[in-house]
Amino acid sequence: MKNLAKKAEIAIIGGTGLEKFVKNAETVRIGTPYGMPPKIFLTKLHGRRVAFLPRHGVDHTIPPHKINFRANIYALYSLGVKRILATNAVGAINVKFKPSDIVIPHDLIDFTKFRKLTFYDEAPVTHIDFSQPYCPQTRRFLIQNAEKLYNRVQNMAVLICTEGPRFETPAEIEMFRHLGCDIVGMTSFPEAVLARELEMCYAAICYVSNMAAGIQKRLSAKEVSIIAKQVTSFLQKILIETVRVLPQKRECPCANALTDARFGNKQCSKASFRQ
């Protein structure tokens, strides 16, 4: 498919295995003030313009702690994206969750250490509201479609994002359980907050690839990719159906996230971050 205007209203950020979004797609490279994101694929699904961004690069060569989240989110923003659907592999801390479960988290804890976590590094000081870290309206549509198309869906979960690239220790997982976490991954943060800072909706659809450290004996990246292969076709179907039914009108806090986010009477405008 060629000559799609370099615009998209919805983006899917995904790992490997979501080839359907890449087939017949036009590719774009978009430079940003924050660096170069991986190749982005532009396609049409149900008549809607969709961008697909492989977070780890096309050949899965970018580890979680090296992902340039600001470049990725800024590139999607400059394509005109208003809603982001993100996929993540996660380990289950909650023992009621099982490998291959699909999980739509509702809340998030940041346990990363070295990541660039904001577009607003300079004055005017900006404090974004993050009381609902995942877009409630987008989540609702993801849950509806996941429950329609898959039989093991967890529709509430607290996700903790660790720095990686190593998996966690059993003691860390035990601590996270005491903190109320259900699932652990390495890529939701700062992706979710950067999207909110640019007033884009963001929701995640996760799949459990393993029980977290200490619950099962040993963890491996191989196991993650085996489960990914098993759930990918369902994830694709859920995402495509969600793209079909997502309303254009946004009824959520995301669209006005910068309103009242600054001290004094500074006008809130996305243009105030460094271009």
Ligand code: HPA
């Ligand atoms: N921990 C962190 N990230 C992960 C895991 C895990 O157990 N499984 C898949 N991604």
